[in-house]
Amino acid sequence: DVKLVESGGGLVKPGESLTLSCSVSGLKFDVAWMNWIRQAPGRGLEWVGRIKSRIDGGERDYNAPVKGRFFISRDDAKKMVYLQMRGLKIEDTAVYYCTTGEYYTDASGRPKTYDYWGRGTLVTVSS
């Protein structure tokens, strides 16, 4: 079974830093592109950023609201992905989900997908 388990959420003050972790099991982590997606209380889903696999270049992309403040990294040996958040703002309050997924084709050429999400970890930024 594939499992993604986030940890590290909590209550922080504006301007402070926090690092979230995501532990992955049950899939070939080193080729997986990993995403962070967040959901503010009572709101919709917002993509935070992504890190590609090392074999695909390891590039990182971020959404505009977090660019320059958040940093995604991965440790393939530990099957972990991290989200370092600094300069936190009240509007960063959200449940943060670690996700992975990909489109691919099977041996018959049919399109397939895998898509996995963790349960999320809550980050609250408040004075």
Add this chain to the structure above:
Amino acid sequence: IVLTQSPLSLSVIPGEPATISCRSTQSLLHSKGYNYMDWYLQRPGQSPQLVIFLGSLRASGVPDRFSGYGSGTEFTLKISNVEAEDIGTYYCTQGLQTPRTFGQGTKLEIK
């Protein structure tokens, strides 16, 4: 790419159909011939789960009462006979361009 869903809420009698639309500001048709449009259901208190991928393909384990169609900039998710377990918020999302974006969500309730 901005995705606009309608309606934002829907109340349906069990056994009746439900239709949700998603409009994109740019075509989601990839050069490989697929539309990079997915639909998710987020049940209350749970993480989102994939329902439809590439515009029209049901994810593993999804009942065949769910169907997705459309191309380019206009997409639709249809539930042919709504059941109680279908309640939650449905999101469309595009995976064609970074940043990945989501629609605002459509909350489905049972009458």
